Amino acid sequence: MKLGAIGCGNMAKAILGGIIKNGLIKPEDIMGADIYQPGLKEAADILGIRTTSDNKEAAQAEVLLLAVKPENYRGIIEEIKDDVKESTIIWTIAPGVTLADIDAYFGRSVKAVRTMPNTPAMVGAGVTAVTPNSQVTEEEAEYICSLIGSFGVAERIPESMMDATIPTSGSSPAMIFMLIEAMADGAVREGFSREQAYRLCAQTVLGSAQMVLESGKHPGELKDMVCTPGGITIEMVKKLEQYGFRNAIMEGMEVCTKCI
Structure with a gap:
C-alpha cells in the first residue's frame, strides 16, 4: 500500500512515525509533500520517507493523508483533484472540514475518512475519532483504523459527533x-x-x-x-x-x- 501525505508537520510526523515503527507501511512506500523545506527535510531525516515539494506527486498514492490546516483544504484539493484516483482513500485530520466538504471540494464523490487525532499521538498514546463516508468499504475503514492503531486508539463514531470530539479528546x-x-x-x-x-x-x-x-x-x-x-x-x-x-x-x- 502506497501512502501519500500532504503536510509534514508535527502531527503528520507522529502519524507516519507510528505507521513505520509498527511495520504497517515501509518508509520507501510513503511520499511526504510540503512547501516548508526544513520540515520536509526533517521528515526525510527522521522517518526515512521519500519527500517532494509537489503535492500532485504525493496525491497519486492509494491512501492520501491531508495534514494541513482546515483553511487550506479547499486550495490543496483544487490543486490535486485531477491527480487523485477514484480508488484513493482521502484521510483527513482537520476540525470542521466535513465529509460533504471534501466531496464538494473535489467536485465528485470520493472515498474519504474523516478523523480527529490528538497530540498524544506524538508519543504513541493518541485517541482518534474516525468516520468513513459511504464510499469507503468496511475493509478499507478497518485498514485506516489499523494505521491509526499504530499511534494510539481508533474510535469509530457517527459524523454528527465529530465536533463534540474536539473538546472531548482533541483540545x-x-x-x-x-x-x-x-x-x-x-x-x-x-x-x-x-x-x-x-x-x-x-x-x-x-x-x-x-x-x-x-x-x-x-x-x-x-x-x-x-x-x-x-x-x-x-x-x-x-x-x-x-x-x-x-x-x-x-x-x-x-x-x-x-x-x-
Whole structure:
C-alpha cells in the first residue's frame, strides 16, 4: 500500500512515525509533500520517507493523508483533484472540514475518512475519532483504523459527533497539561523541586487514567476509594467543588465546541 501525505508537520510526523515503527507501511512506500523545506527535510531525516515539494506527486498514492490546516483544504484539493484516483482513500485530520466538504471540494464523490487525532499521538498514546463516508468499504475503514492503531486508539463514531470530539479528546490535552502544571505548582509550594513535581504529578495523572481504563469502575467510585471518611482527600474535593472545579471543565468543553 502506497501512502501519500500532504503536510509534514508535527502531527503528520507522529502519524507516519507510528505507521513505520509498527511495520504497517515501509518508509520507501510513503511520499511526504510540503512547501516548508526544513520540515520536509526533517521528515526525510527522521522517518526515512521519500519527500517532494509537489503535492500532485504525493496525491497519486492509494491512501492520501491531508495534514494541513482546515483553511487550506479547499486550495490543496483544487490543486490535486485531477491527480487523485477514484480508488484513493482521502484521510483527513482537520476540525470542521466535513465529509460533504471534501466531496464538494473535489467536485465528485470520493472515498474519504474523516478523523480527529490528538497530540498524544506524538508519543504513541493518541485517541482518534474516525468516520468513513459511504464510499469507503468496511475493509478499507478497518485498514485506516489499523494505521491509526499504530499511534494510539481508533474510535469509530457517527459524523454528527465529530465536533463534540474536539473538546472531548482533541483540545482536552491542553486542559490536562494545565492540571499537571497546577498540581506541580502546588507541589513546588510544598518544597518539591520543579523536576520532581512534574514527574510525580504527570505519573499520577497517567496512573489514574489507567485505573479508569482497566478497572471498569465508574470514576466516581474510584474517587470514593481515595476519599476515606473524615480524611484529608475529601477536604481537597470539597475545596475543589467550592471553586467550581467540575463546572469549569464542562464550561471549557462547551465553549470549545461553540468555537468550531
